[in-house]
Amino acid sequence: MSIYLPIAEISVNVFVLLAMGGAVGFLSGMFGVGGGFLITPLLIFYNIPPAIAVATGANQVIASSFSGALSHLKRGTLDFKLAGVLLAGGIVGSTGGIYVFSVLRSIGQLDLFISLLYVIMLGTVGGLMLVESVNALRASRGGSPLPLKKPGQHNWIHRLPLKMRFRASKLFVSVIPVLALGAGIGFLSAIMGVGGGFIMVPALIYLLRVPTNVVIGTSLFQIIFTSAYTTFIHATTNYTVDIILAFLLMVGGVAGAQYGAKAGQKLRGEQLRALLALLVLAVALRLAVDLFVKPPSIYSLSAVGLG
Amino acid sequence: MARIKKAWLLLPVLALLLTTPATAQTTPAHQEGIQIGLSTDNVAITAGFSGANLTIFGALEDPDPQIVRQGRYDVIVVLEGPSRPVRVRRKDRVLGVWVNLESETFENVPVSYSVATTRPLQDITEPASYKQLSLGPNNIYMQPADPDQAPATIREFTQALRQRKTAAGLYSENIGGVQFLSQNLFRATVRLAPDVSVGTHRARAFLFKNGVFLKENSAQLEIRKSGFEQAVFRLAHNHGPFYSMLAIALAILTGWLGRIVFRKD
Known part of the structure; x- marks a missing residue:
């Protein structure tokens, strides 16, 4: 059954979109990430214009992170204060990101920039996670203690000034890296149409040493607001949010996420991280291929005067 | 699910058709004309829209029966979308990555252009007369925004623009899409792409006799969501x-x- 998308102005198959949302939702529930980093590339592969894919991806992320954050709220694994500071940075970053987005779109380099950012970010994060989780898997198999630095051990980040206490995270840390992290992720969120969970989660764990149990809830909670803000700005400045497309993805995504979360509980942390790393790397690789392989047509058309 | 309504063209000249054979005997010089007219002047795109065929009816006025018998009348029907400026970009390799580098803007490019013909275009008339009429996907005149560019560059980007439009199904040719149902009456089938643009489209009919362009007529069609x-x-x-x-x-x-x-x- 096909449906006409009023903003993207093309006809798409409803079941393909529901399935896409469902599959991504399953994975995002399993790994505790929003899934924006999968949705946006998938939409682009499905011929949705990248500008629409990004903005609509941000809208879709709200639904999945809200759904996820609710369960963390119930369990109390959520640091409101940390999320608030991250959010303050996020708003600034997101505003900058949207400005850059409009400029790139007008000079015709948006698609390239989105793909490059995806390849670099996903490649780096996926690579680091894979190395870390494989090491952890090896260590646990060998029965020797984990070689990882324990949370609480300090690095350069903990020597920065303007310290603030985050009780729920048992953390006493400078606000500078927290704000910077929020801003960086807000920026990426605006340009890549992602919540940024796949960067936020490892950054909170490895850089700020936030206890793993509060990381996902806090990240999801913060992402609701960053992506809501991104959606708002995209919809009012670029008119690129397709509410019908977003809704189909959300319905699939929310349903998939609940089953994914169940499946995730059956796996160990290191196994989950290794799988997520492989998935992230696979998406990066797929996008990289498109950048380096000669496209079927080297010419493209774009409307003039749409920003 | 609702689907695009076929726009049937009325036959305002039906009465005239009946009288034609009689007058043909007395007046050897025929004043041929062509008529199309739409019964609906707007088409709505609904949620289930996935492209459609639009059928247009029309009629010849005062045709020469002998030429009709020889099949030497040809009709070309065009459904032309609204014109908009378009930028064509070319990707080139930079450090192994394909990057948009050069671009060329064209003014007033029809968003879509569906053609239906009685016979293959090259069999109807000379390339020069298509050029003159700016008729056919490969002959539409594309006005470059910057006419001082090298002619080779403009040619290259014009070519690319047509190619991309054709690949997207927005520019199409339906050879044999115009069929004569009787001496005077014809039916044309033009394709609306799934991502057809909303706006004012124009249906145009061109009449040729023995490879010579005679008359043109047009009607407007509003396509909207x-x-x-x-x-x-x-x-x-x-x-x-x-x-x-x-x-x-x-x-x-x-x-x-x-x-x-x-x-x-």
Whole structure:
């Protein structure tokens, strides 16, 4: 059954979109990430214009992170204060990101920039996670203690000034890296149409040493607001949010996420991280291929005067 | 699900057709003409739209029966979308990565261009006369925004523009798409692509006799989104803040409902 998308102005198959949302939702529930980093590339592969894919991806992320954050709220694994500071940075970053987005779109380099950012970010994060989780898997198999630095051990980040206490995270840390992290992720969120969970989660764990149990809830909670803000700005400045497309993805995504979360509980942390790393790397690789392989047509058309 | 309504063209000249054979005997010099007229002047795109065939009826006025018998009348029907400026970009390799580098802007490029003909275009008339009429996907005149560019560059980008439009199904040719149902009456089938643009489209009919262009006639057709799609589009463009709030609220509601419906814990 096909449906006409009023903003993207093309006809798409409803079941393909529901399935896409469902599959991504399953994975995002399993790994505790929003899934924006999968949705946006998938939409682009499905011929949705990248500008629409990004903005609509941000809208879709709200639904999945809200759904996820609710369960963390119930369990109390959520640091409101940390999320608030991250959010303050996020708003600034997101505003900058949207400005850059409009400029790139007008000079015709948006698609390239989105793909490059995806390849670099996903490649780096996926690579680091894979190395870390494989090491952890090896260590646990060998029965020797984990070689990882324990949370609480300090690095350069903990020597920065303007310290603030985050009780729920048992953390006493400078606000500078927290704000910077929020801003960086807000920026990426605006340009890549992602919540940024796949960067936020490892950054909170490895850089700020936030206890793993509060990381996902806090990240999801913060992402609701960053992506809501991104959606708002995209919809009012670029008119690129397709509410019908977003809704189909959300319905699939929310349903998939609940089953994914169940499946995730059956796996160990290191196994989950290794799988997520492989998935992230696979998406990066797929996008990289498109950048380096000669496209079927080297010419493209774009409307003039749409920003 | 609602589908695009076929736009039937009326036959305002039906009465005339009946009298033609009689007059043909007395007046050897024929004043041929061509008529098309739409019964509906707007087509609505609904949620289920996935492209459609549009059937257009028309008639020849005062044809020469002998030429009709020889099949030497040819009709070309064009459905032309609204014109807009378009930028064509070319990717080139930079450090192994394909990057958009050069670009060329063209003014007034028809968004879509569907042609239906009685015979293959090259069999109807000379390339020069297509050029003159700016008729056919490969002959539409594309006005470059910057005419001082090298002619080779303009040619290259014009060619690319046509190719991309054809590949997207927006420019199409339907050879044999115009059929004579009787001496005077013809039916043309033109293709509307799934992503046909909304706006004022123009149906044009060209009449040729023995390879010589005789007459042209045209009619307008409004293609628009139907109620709901149009409402969403308008809301998004005219009431951005409200629309985005709606999108955010919908996301939160879906997330919350999903949690309730699928909750297992």
